[in-house]
Amino acid sequence: MEASRSKILETPPGPGRAGTKRRRARAARLRWDRVRFALKLGIARTSGWRLAVQLGFSLVSVVLGIQFGRYVEAARTTTSGPLPVRPPGVEGYLPISGLMGALDWIYQGTLNTIHPAATILFLVFVGLSLALRKSFCGWICPVGFLSEWLGRLGVGLFGRNFRIWKWADVALRSLKYLLLAFFVWAIFSMTPAALNAFIQSPYNKVTDVKMLLFFVEIGSVGLIVIGILMLLSVLVQGFWCRYLCPYGALMGLFSWMSPVQVHRNADACTDCGICDRVCPARLPVSRKRSIGSVECIGCTDCVSSCPVPKALHFGTPRRKLAPGRIALAVAVLFVAATLLARVTGHWESAITDPEMRYHITHLDSPAYGHPGR
Numbered sequence: 506m507e508a509s510r511s512k513i514l515e516t517p518p519g520p521g522r523a524g525t526k527r528r529r530a531r532a533a534r535l536r537w538d539r540v541r542f543a544l545k546l547g548i549a550r551t552s553g554w555r556l557a558v559q560l561g562f563s564l565v566s567v568v569l570g571i572q573f574g575r576y577v578e579a580a581r582t583t584t585s586g587p588l589p590v591r592p593p594g595v596e597g598y599l600p601i602s603g604l605m606g607a608l609d610w611i612y613q614g615t616l617n618t619i620h621p622a623a624t625i626l627f628l629v630f631v632g633l634s635l636a637l638r639k640s641f642c643g644w645i646c647p648v649g650f651l652s653e654w655l656g657r658l659g660v661g662l663f664g665r666n667f668r669i670w671k672w673a674d675v676a677l678r679s680l681k682y683l684l685l686a687f688f689v690w691a692i693f694s695m696t697p698a699a700l701n702a703f704i705q706s707p708y709n710k711v712t713d714v715k716m717l718l719f720f721v722e723i724g725s726v727g728l729i730v731i732g733i734l735m736l737l738s739v740l741v742q743g744f745w746c747r748y749l750c751p752y753g754a755l756m757g758l759f760s761w762m763s764p765v766q767v768h769r770n771a772d773a774c775t776d777c778g779i780c781d782r783v784c785p786a787r788l789p790v791s792r793k794r795s796i797g798s799v800e801c802i803g804c805t806d807c808v809s810s811c812p813v814p815k816a817l818h819f820g821t822p823r824r825k826l827a828p829g830r831i832a833l834a835v836a837v838l839f840v841a842a843t844l845l846a847r848v849t850g851h852w853e854s855a856i857t858d859p860e861m862r863y864h865i866t867h868l869d870s871p872a873y874g875h876p877g878r
């Protein structure tokens with residue numbers, strides 16, 4: 506066992522710097538594995554199904570962003586006539602509004618009509634986390650997808666991603682939970698009336714517009730911050746997701762209740778350690794019987810990369826969930842939930858075109874500031 510582990514961890518023997526260079530070049534080579542239907546980067550394999558779902562959601566996000574941009578631009582520059590269709594799907598980028606809307610739904614008994622899609626999407630992502638671990642992060646989130654590719658770029662440039670000292674890693678990982686605790690405390694400490702007043706406030710009505718304008722008219726400070734985060738994601742795999750994303754932290758807490766996990770068959774396992782090395786969440790897969798960590802994003806990269814058939818599987822202890830089935834489950838749940846929301850009138854915002862024109866032309870007035878300030 507120990508011999509096989511060291512064989513892989515130390516491959517290949519090479520004289521000094523030349524050997525290191527060869528090793529890094531090999532690690533950085535991106536190839537398509539037809540047999541396993543997976544993208545291969547060094548020893549890491551990512552299922553083609555996962556890539557397809559990630560790419561699909563990222564493309565949909567870009568299309569929604571462009572469509573929403575046309576809507577906002579028309580609202581700013583015209584005074585009458587119908588506006589281009591406002592895509593409710595952009596509300597997926599309003600997770601706090603989604604969480605507030607869900608709590609308000611419980612308090613009031615009806616779903617708010619300002620950003621109903623934000624709440625529906627929030628609940629879909631919670632449902633996915635309950636069913637398939639943090640699959641929102643590993644299969645859907647475009648930021649997670651970008652972050653993964655920045656990490657792969659790092660492997661391409663340096664032959665590997667860098668790791669932060671263990672003590673700093675633990676301290677930094679707590680940041681996303683602290684951010685989450687702050688948001689949860691702020692939302693749950695509001696009275697039902699105050700929460701509903703916030704949802705109906707001018708600020709909340711234009712929060713999606715403000716977010717779009719932040720990126721469209723981004724200043725030098727914003728660019729520098731995003732540039733630093735991207736650079737850190739090239740150097741340290743999944744920097745944003747691992748240390749700073751409170752939404753991922755929340756999904757992780759729900760995923761704790763999920764019945765599916767990565768399971769390892771200790772009898773079949775050769776203890777090679779590949780699963781540990783490819784895990785984006787840096788979990789010690791080879792040392793566990795199953796992975797119940799809230800950090801597991803359900804990516805199945807460990808399963809796809811394991812060289813031993815039947816040593817690892819994702820699912821319940823007895824039932825295996827192949828990546829193709831996960832992709833299908835994610836797509837079916839997503840499409841079914843959004844269609845149901847559409848036909849039951851829980852999807853489109855009730856903000857009319859004239860009202861939005863008014864809001865957009867008054868964005869700079871104090872009435873559109875954060876109600877708590």
Ligand code: SF4
Nearest residue numbers: 774775777778780811
């Ligand atoms: S589970 Fe697979 S990849 Fe992980 S140590 Fe065992 S054989 Fe290697």
Ligand code: SF4
Nearest residue numbers: 784801802804805807
């Ligand atoms: S344990 Fe496996 S499924 Fe979970 S994050 Fe790591 S590689 Fe992905």
